[in-house]
Amino acid sequence: MRVELVTVGDELLLGDTVNGNAAWLGRRLAERDVEVTRSVVVGDRLEEIVQAVRDGLDRADAVITTGGLGPTSDDLTRDALAKAAGVGLVRDPALERRLRDRVAAAGRTLQPMALRMADVPEGARTLANSAGSAPGLCVDLPGGPVYVLPGVPFEMHAIMDEVVLPELAERAGLPEVARRTLRTAGLWESVVAARLAPVEAMPGVTLAYLPDPAEVRVRVTAAGDDPAALLAEAEGRVRELLGDAVYGAEDETLDRVVHRLLAERGATAATAESLTGGLIGAELTRMPGSSATFLGAVVSYATGLKHRLLGVDEALLAAEGAVHPEVARQMAEGVRDRLGASYGVAVTGVAGPEPQDGRPVGTVYVAVAGPGSPTRVTRPRPPVPGPGDESRAALRRMTVVYALDLLRRVLLGLDSEPAAGDARNDREEKG
């Protein structure tokens, strides 16, 4: 099965918008082993759209278009489809009713122009849109089907996943699939991939790695007679092979996991930050309602403030500088104590681009102080960064993940350490 993508919109040619829709469609199709022959962007011009759709069907078995389905005069995709099919546009009474109902429910008046959205090429099927008002369309041309999707990403995603992919799969006799994304922290992508080689070898299972600084999401796709059972088996193997590094699944980000674990224990957290400058606090306040489990942060960027605001030993700071495991420990205990939190999380380190206090860029210490057990201090080993502002940003971002991940491990009572204690992680990346 080969598909060609046609994305419609002057804003894409002008570069005002980056073509995220084409990338998303490419990933979805690749997961199902559907080949994308070309991905073409055309402007809001009738003839161009018609030509791109025809060219696409010359090369591929189907065409998917996005964009140009709105109500304004520069939305020409439905006209282009009618022209390519050699038919006229007809008003779909069900679509018209739905439009009128929506507008009435919102207490507004229907603009005559908006009725364009109820027009479809004669003989076209409408594709249900569970996420918005504009349905997708499918027109069967002699060269193959043309699926016409709106440009609004979440609407396009819904129609693609719920209607188009299942239909393409059936047309091409593609096997049924089940899919799940597992989230890991602290391991490098190459290490995750090496460990998961046995899962890669399972028939019907494919893995995709989606790396972020200090995190890797693993998307597991299972295809076959009973994809749900195969997925469960594959997921079990992944969890076995990656162990504690798997912190969540799907959209459960690390901050959400930490909030959940804190809430389950009736506990709260506070952070003491240096090189991250407040990023850990910012991460722990992304989620609405986070004030139930996050109290606050002290950013002691100037070395002297580590003593004044957090009670870190002045002699220690004078002797060792700010980047030292004992400083991290005292910061975590200090912020826990002074803010009255159940858990104190602290980071200190060198974000670069210059060394600090004689420590090289990338030296980072993370500490978590909590009730009932000694304070944990680890030294994660981020990949050695290149020069410049971008590596500084990446190091800061990785430090946020290391800190939240250590808090997670402490909350779960795990002795394991993230990247820090993982000699294999260290060795393989450098080797």
Add this chain to the structure above:
Amino acid sequence: MRVELVTVGDELLLGDTVNGNAAWLGRRLAERDVEVTRSVVVGDRLEEIVQAVRDGLDRADAVITTGGLGPTSDDLTRDALAKAAGVGLVRDPALERRLRDRVAAAGRTLQPMALRMADVPEGARTLANSAGSAPGLCVDLPGGPVYVLPGVPFEMHAIMDEVVLPELAERAGLPEVARRTLRTAGLWESVVAARLAPVEAMPGVTLAYLPDPAEVRVRVTAAGDDPAALLAEAEGRVRELLGDAVYGAEDETLDRVVHRLLAERGATAATAESLTGGLIGAELTRMPGSSATFLGAVVSYATGLKHRLLGVDEALLAAEGAVHPEVARQMAEGVRDRLGASYGVAVTGVAGPEPQDGRPVGTVYVAVAGPGSPTRVTRPRPPVPGPGDESRAALRRMTVVYALDLLRRVLLGLDSEPAAGDARNDREEKG
């Protein structure tokens, strides 16, 4: 002048990479009034690249390709160009020498495969690459020139700006241009555009608006006989019409401006944050060397900590809740005092999605305490956000900008207020 873009790479079709190169090229060409006919992505397949280049020259006066110029066997663009031109590849001695010198200088051995990067289609011109090792190429086909650029963005940008755009301009008789980006804070895009209507009307001047939360960058392009003089005139008008809202130019971000103003005054800053959770501190520590002018932050997310850590009046908090102008004032003065900074910056507000203490989402107070003048407190008016996590993130991001912008105004001794006091800003956006 019409140009077609051909971007080469399986990673683009598979969606592993979003096509930022096409967007960048589209913007650059649009600024010069060059029309982009289509933007086509093809995979790493020789015949596909050849066909896309030929199709492009059927529609346009020139083709620009990016990607597929590296040293590995899936880098096929130079082979495709040779094939499209009906010539062979020849090794360019100057390129070979440069490659060998670079590798030797780095103390490495040249891989035989890497020599592919010294091969060019017979008769092709090389285009100087000031940013990297792979030069661009230009092949003149019967339908027009094909410019072949590497896929690495900063190398592609360098060759495009230094060689291709000037050459296209000369071929098409496009006027010379000069270009400058001015950065504004606190005004909405629609307001900036409305105020700049007189500049839009200047012959030879075009404006592009690049909006971020609470910031708008205005790119001024001047074309004509003396573009530098025209640009200077247009820039003067823009600064006149936007006044204090213009905080910098080109890559001088707001945090850099604030650090510079602080350093010029031998002053330091500290922040007291609530809804931003540490984002202002994070912003003020993005830049290397920021410890010279930024001391630290107190994130008093829990209401009680505003009293304990910053000395905000308990009775005030009990009576008014945390979101109140007087709370913002006391936070700013408290953090200035307790951290020993010259300036204290504070924010408190409701990021949503739920109201807090009876205040609606979007209620935000920003305060700056400093030496020698009373503490300033303003209430910015962010656009009323929609529901959900994304608006929460946007509101937090806008609050960072409002806070840094108020600090900037205080440092400059300006009485003006950002979005807060700008009735026109308010009225026009809502109208």
